[in-house]
Amino acid sequence: LEYSVQSMLVNGSNAVHVGVERFKPSRTPNPKLTGYFYALTITAHDAIFGGAVGGYALLTMPDRTVRRVPLGPMHVATVSNLPQGNYEVQVKARGASVSAQTFRLSKDQTANLAAVTRGDIAVVGGALLAGLVGIPLLSRTRRRRIFAFLRHPARSRRRTATEEAG
Numbered sequence: 001l002e003y004s005v006q007s008m009l010v011n012g013s014n015a016v017h018v019g020v021e022r023f024k025p026s027r028t029p030n031p032k033l034t035g036y037f038y039a040l041t042i043t044a045h046d047a048i049f050g051g052a053v054g055g056y057a058l059l060t061m062p063d064r065t066v067r068r069v070p071l072g073p074m075h076v077a078t079v080s081n082l083p084q085g086n087y088e089v090q091v092k093a094r095g096a097s098v099s100a101q102t103f104r105l106s107k108d109q110t111a112n113l114a115a116v117t118r119g120d121i122a123v124v125g126g127a128l129l130a131g132l133v134g135i136p137l138l139s140r141t142r143r144r145r146i147f148a149f150l151r152h153p154a155r156s157r158r159r160t161a162t163e164e165a166g
Contacts, residue, residue: 001025008035012063013085036084041110042069043076044091044098048120052076053093054113060088091115 005021007014015035023031044054052075059067062085069077071091082105089111090100096115103111 005033008033010035010037010083011061011065011085013061013083015083036106037081038084038105039078039080039108040082040087040089040105041076041078041108042071042089042091042113043110044071044093044113044115046096046120047114047116048123049117053096053115053117054091054098055094056092058090058092060090062086089113093117 002022002024004019005016006018008016015037016033017036021031021033040059042057042059043052044057045051046053054071054075056071057069057077059069059079061067062083067079069079071077084106085104086102087105088100088102091098091113093115096117098113098115101111101113103109
């Protein structure tokens with residue numbers, strides 16, 4: 001008679017691979033089972049400048065409980081001994097917008113989230129503003145070419161190629 005392990009629930013997640021662990025009670029009355037546990041490293045970075053951001057992370061476990069994980073001085077945290085399963089991580093950063101990341105943990109993994117900070121918004125807004133302010137400074141023919149390209153990009157490229165060839 002042989003048995004195989006179907007589940008070993010840890011925090012709402014099955015920590016074994018179904019049917020892989022097998023044992024015979026006649027030979028092994030107290031079997032030692034192997035569960036699969038992994039480390040998760042959590043970090044967040046600024047979307048444009050790449051600097052580390054965030055004070056803490058919210059880690060949603062497979063059983064839907066939420067753990068608050070403080071990020072260290074380098075804005076990184078590692079959570080060890082997590083059973084394989086589906087997780088969600090969200091980093092909380094003051095003055096930044098960070099979207100949550102959902103993933104299946106089946107090996108040691110890093111969740112690196114991108115944060116949109118006020119500095120990112122200022123850079124993108126400044127670039128757009130500079131572009132809008134700069135358009136009137138262009139000559140009339142260049143403005144017409146730019147607006148024609150924006151209205152019909154494929155046609156404008158063909159026309160430009162034809163002008164250059166002829």
